[in-house]
Amino acid sequence: MKIFTLMVLSVLSAFAFDVGNGKSLIIPLDSPQGVLQLPDQNITVLPHPIYPNEGFAIIPIDYHKQPQLINAQWLKENERRSVEINVINSLYPTEILSVDSSKVSPPPEALQRIAQEKAEAEEIYKHFTPERYWNKPFMRPIDSITTSQYGSARTYNGTLKSYHGGVDFRAKTPLPILASNDGVVVLVKERYYSGGTVIIDHGEGVYSCYFHLSEFNVKVGDPVIQGQEIGLSGATGRITGPHLHFGFMVQGTQTDPIEFMAQINTLFTQSAKIVQK
Numbered sequence: 001m002k003i004f005t006l007m008v009l010s011v012l013s014a015f016a017f018d019v020g021n022g023k024s025l026i027i028p029l030d031s032p033q034g035v036l037q038l039p040d041q042n043i044t045v046l047p048h049p050i051y052p053n054e055g056f057a058i059i060p061i062d063y064h065k066q067p068q069l070i071n072a073q074w075l076k077e078n079e080r081r082s083v084e085i086n087v088i089n090s091l092y093p094t095e096i097l098s099v100d101s102s103k104v105s106p107p108p109e110a111l112q113r114i115a116q117e118k119a120e121a122e123e124i125y126k127h128f129t130p131e132r133y134w135n136k137p138f139m140r141p142i143d144s145i146t147t148s149q150y151g152s153a154r155t156y157n158g159t160l161k162s163y164h165g166g167v168d169f170r171a172k173t174p175l176p177i178l179a180s181n182d183g184v185v186v187l188v189k190e191r192y193y194s195g196g197t198v199i200i201d202h203g204e205g206v207y208s209c210y211f212h213l214s215e216f217n218v219k220v221g222d223p224v225i226q227g228q229e230i231g232l233s234g235a236t237g238r239i240t241g242p243h244l245h246f247g248f249m250v251q252g253t254q255t256d257p258i259e260f261m262a263q264i265n266t267l268f269t270q271s272a273k274i275v276q277k
């Protein structure tokens with residue numbers, strides 16, 4: 001007689017979270033183990049920065065994701081828990097901008113450069129560094145007012161081109177730009193659209209991006225600490241005037257940087273244990 005051993009899956013009550021398109025959901029978990037399984041993505045559960053027996057998962061929701069209910073499963077050892085993610089409409093505004101026409105319809109000779117820069121960035125963002133370089137809350141890279149929020153649908157010279165993938169800070173004169181958190185510099189380059197660009201890898205699929213810089217103080221491979229000056233703001237690339245554009249790529253998805261920092265920084269002010277029995 002054969003004895004069948006069935007893996008016992010304890011299915012606990014579902015937990016539901018609301019999150020807007022373009023935002024990141026951070027779910028605190030009562031264990032640092034396992035994986036959060038979404039229909040199109042598996043997300044590694046990360047150890048909590050303060051409580052080693054707890055964990056969290058970062059779920060970035062793409063800007064173009066329509067409102068929907070996503071059923072996720074947290075799988076760890078022989079246990080399974082349901083997590084419902086309710087994607088809601090973030091209702092972003094529209095912005096109408098005027099820029100140099102060559103930055104809206106690039107000349108043919110620039111197309112190859114633009115394609116190469118895009119491919120290079122995608123290669124960087126899809127890399128998942130298992131190590132975490134930071135152990136404190138993220139900070140803004142500049143002490144200045146916001147002139148454009150993340151997510152605005154953008155019309156350039158009358159043509160809808162894209163949405164705003166980061167947040168803009170006023171910087172009329174060159175100002176020191178500071179690393180948002182500890183990490184390793186993975187790109188320092190003059191690019192067609194983003195001008196003087198620095199990208200910092202913070203580990204675990206989290207990258208911060210600083211655009212339109214006029215000067216660089218770091219080079220690729222440099223470790224940086226939070227608050228370190230990485231360069232000066234400027235007016236390079238596709239711009240309407242001098243400012244700092246600041247963004248985050250999280251597990252390959254461009255996310256609202258201010259919201260992301262607010263979410264992840266709550267890990268330092270409250271214990272996890274939201275999803276539990």
Ligand SMILES: [Zn+2]
Binds near residue numbers: 148165166
């Ligand atoms: Zn911007």
